[in-house]
Amino acid sequence: MTPSSPRKVGKMAGERILLAxxxxxxxxxxTEFLEEQGYEVHAVRDGMQALAAINARxxxxxxxxxxLPGLSGLELLSRIKARAPETEVILFTGHAGLESAVQAxxxxxxxxxxxxxxxLADLQAVINRALERRRLAQTNFNLLENLRQTQEELAQxxxxxxxxxxxxxETLAGPLTGVQIIQGMFSLILESLPLAVLGLExxxxxEDLPREAYRxxxxxxxxxxxxxxxWLKDRLDDWRPYLMGKxxxxxxxxQGPLPEMLEALxxxxxxxxxxxxxxxxxxxxxxxxxxxxxxxxxxxxxxxxALYEQVRSLAIRDGLTGLYNYRYFWEVLHREVExxxxxxxxxxxxxxxxxxxxxxxxxxxxxxxxxxxxALGAYLQDAVRQADLVCRYGGEEFVVLLSETDxxxxxxxxxRLRQGISQITVNLPEKELHFTVSIGVAQLEPGMDxxxxxxxxxxxxxxxxxxxxxxxxxx
Numbered sequence: 001m002t003p004s005s006p007r008k009v010g011k012m013a014g015e016r017i018l019l020a021x022x023x024x025x026x027x028x029x030x031t032e033f034l035e036e037q038g039y040e041v042h043a044v045r046d047g048m049q050a051l052a053a054i055n056a057r058x059x060x061x062x063x064x065x066x067x068l069p070g071l072s073g074l075e076l077l078s079r080i081k082a083r084a085p086e087t088e089v090i091l092f093t094g095h096a097g098l099e100s101a102v103q104a105x106x107x108x109x110x111x112x113x114x115x116x117x118x119x120l121a122d123l124q125a126v127i128n129r130a131l132e133r134r135r136l137a138q139t140n141f142n143l144l145e146n147l148r149q150t151q152e153e154l155a156q157x158x159x160x161x162x163x164x165x166x167x168x169x170e171t172l173a174g175p176l177t178g179v180q181i182i183q184g185m186f187s188l189i190l191e192s193l194p195l196a197v198l199g200l201e202x203x204x205x206x207e208d209l210p211r212e213a214y215r216x217x218x219x220x221x222x223x224x225x226x227x228x229x230x231w232l233k234d235r236l237d238d239w240r241p242y243l244m245g246k247x248x249x250x251x252x253x254x255q256g257p258l259p260e261m262l263e264a265l266x267x268x269x270x271x272x273x274x275x276x277x278x279x280x281x282x283x284x285x286x287x288x289x290x291x292x293x294x295x296x297x298x299x300x301x302x303x304x305x306a307l308y309e310q311v312r313s314l315a316i317r318d319g320l321t322g323l324y325n326y327r328y329f330w331e332v333l334h335r336e337v338e339x340x341x342x343x344x345x346x347x348x349x350x351x352x353x354x355x356x357x358x359x360x361x362x363x364x365x366x367x368x369x370x371x372x373x374x375a376l377g378a379y380l381q382d383a384v385r386q387a388d389l390v391c392r393y394g395g396e397e398f399v400v401l402l403s404e405t406d407x408x409x410x411x412x413x414x415x416r417l418r419q420g421i422s423q424i425t426v427n428l429p430e431k432e433l434h435f436t437v438s439i440g441v442a443q444l445e446p447g448m449d450x451x452x453x454x455x456x457x458x459x460x461x462x463x464x465x466x467x468x469x470x471x472x473x474x475x
Contacts, residue, residue: 015131016058019043020050020076021065026115030063033120047071054080059087061130066093066100074104081108086137088130098451105327110315112326114394119366125319133314140307147300178305182213185275185298192294193287195277196220196258197228200265201236202273227257232276235262261288263295265302272302318392320370321377329391329399333450336389336403340444348410350400350417351440351457352380355469357396360435364428371426372435379424383417399457407443407475414439414472422470438464441474 017039021027027043034041042057044050047070053059054076062080064073073091080087091104092113101112110130113123182200189198197220200213212233216225258278265273275295277283283291316328324332340347354360354372361369373396380390380398389401400417402410418439426433440461444453457474464473 015060016040016042017127018050018053018059018062018064020045020047020063020068020073022046022067022069023065026065030123033123037124045069047073047076050076051079054083058084060134061088061090061127063090063092066091066104067095074100074107077104077107077109086134088134090126090130098454101326102330102451105330121366129314129319136307136314140304143300143304143307147297178302179210181298181301181305182210185294185301186213186215189277189291189294190215192290193277194279196279197225198275198277199229199232200273200275201232202265203236203271224257228260228276228278231257231260232262232274235276236274259283261291263292264299265295266299272299318377321374321392323377323381323398324389324391326391326394329389329393329401330450332389333401333453336401337444337448337450337453340403345404346406346409347444347453348402348405348407349442349444349453349457350402350410350414351393351442351454351461352376352398352400352417352437353439353461353465354396355436355438355465357435360433364433368426368428368433372433375424375426376421376435376437379421380417383420384413399454407441410441410443411472411474414441414474418470418472436470438469439472439474440464441472443475 015038017034019027019030019034019041020043021030022045024045027045031041031043042053042059044053047068049070050062050064050068051071054062062076064076066073068076073093077089077091080089085108088110089108090111090113091109092115093100094115104112110133111126113126186198186200189195196217198215202211204211214225214229258280259282260276260278261283262274262276264271265275275298277291316324316331318325336347339345354376357369357372360372373392376398377390377392380400384390384400384402387403391399391401393399400413402413405413418437422434422436424434426435438461440457440459440463442453442456442460448456460474464471467473
C-alpha cells in the first residue's frame, strides 16, 4: 500500500467505517488516513472482533482484509450483507486471487483491491464512489417510501379509489425502463378511464426512450386523432402555462379538437413532457383528479429511473478514466461467453498493461500517472468498434473484449492499438511524454469459460513482458 497526498474532503456526519486487518501497520496508516478525511473509524485485528462490532453497531462502510484470523473477510462479508445489506463492503488483500475476487463481488462487495497496487488516493476514490452509491440508493428508497405514503394518504381520502391507486404504485414502482414506465402508465389510464385518444410528448428522448407515444380507441376517426396529435405537439412548444397541469383555463378545458385533460409529466421539479387524454364527453372532477395522480406517479417513476441509472453508473464505471470497471467486465464476460458458445461465434480478449508505469509514478508523480491512464482510456474508447467492450481492469491494466473476432483478427487489432498508443502524447510543462503497452491476446476455445479466457490472455501478457515489452503475444 503506497501513501500519497489526497485532497481532504469533508464528509457527512455519522459515516462510520469498520476497518479490519491483522497487520498493525496497515491499521495505523488507514485509521489515521480515514480519520483525517472526517470518518469515524472502528479498527479491529481479527474476524471475531469484527463480527462483534457488526452485531453491536451500524456501519456505513466496511474495509476488510480477505485473510483475517478467526473469521475470513468473505465470511464477514456474508454476515454483513445478511444483517445490513445497505452497508457497502470493500475487500483488500495482499495476494491476487481470481476466484476469491469473483466470489466477493457475487456476495455483494463493492470492490476488491490489492494492497500492493493500492494508493491512498485510489482508496479514497473507491470509498467516495461506494458511499455515493449508498446515498443514491437511500434517496431512491426514501422516494419510494414517500410515494407509498402519498398513496396511503390518497386512499384515506378516497376509499373507493384505494385499489386503483395501489395498482398505480405497484405498476410504476421499481427499476423500470423508460419504455416500461410509459407502457405501464398508458395501461393504467386506459383501464381506468374511457378515452378516445391518449398521448404523450416528451421534451427529450433517448436510445431506449421514444419522444412520443399515442393510443386511440378503434372508434376514433383518423382526422380527429391527427388533430389531437398536432394540438399536443403545439402545447409542448408552449408548456410553461401548463406547469404541474394547472393551465390558465384548467386541465379539463384546453380548447383542443375534443374535451381534453392535459397534465405535465414532472421529474424533480422539471417538466419532462406532457400527457393528454381526450373524448367526446367532458371529464368529471374525479376523473381529472385521477388522471393527475397517474401523471404524478409517472413523473416520480422517471425520477426513480434517473436515480437507478446514477446508481448503476457508479457501480460499473471507473472513476478516473470513465471506462467500465472490473465488476462490469466480469458481468459482460460471462454473458458473452454464453452467447459465443450458443451461436458458435468467435470471442477474443486483449489484456493490456502499461510498460514501466511504476517508473512514471515514481519519477514524475501520481498526477502524471493519472494523466497517462486517462489518455490511454480515452484512446481505447475511440479506437475500438462500438460492439467491443473496453474496461479498466485495475491499476495500469486494461482489457478489450472483442466479439465475433478470432485470434488472428484480435492480434491484428492488438498490433494496431499498440502502434497507436505509442503515438499518444501526454503534454507536461517541460516535455512531452510518450508511453508503450504490452498486450496479451487469447481466443475462447472449446471447453474454456470466462476465467480460463482471462488466464490465457494474462499468460500471453506475461510473455509479452518477459520478451521485451511493447509487443503483442498470444496464440
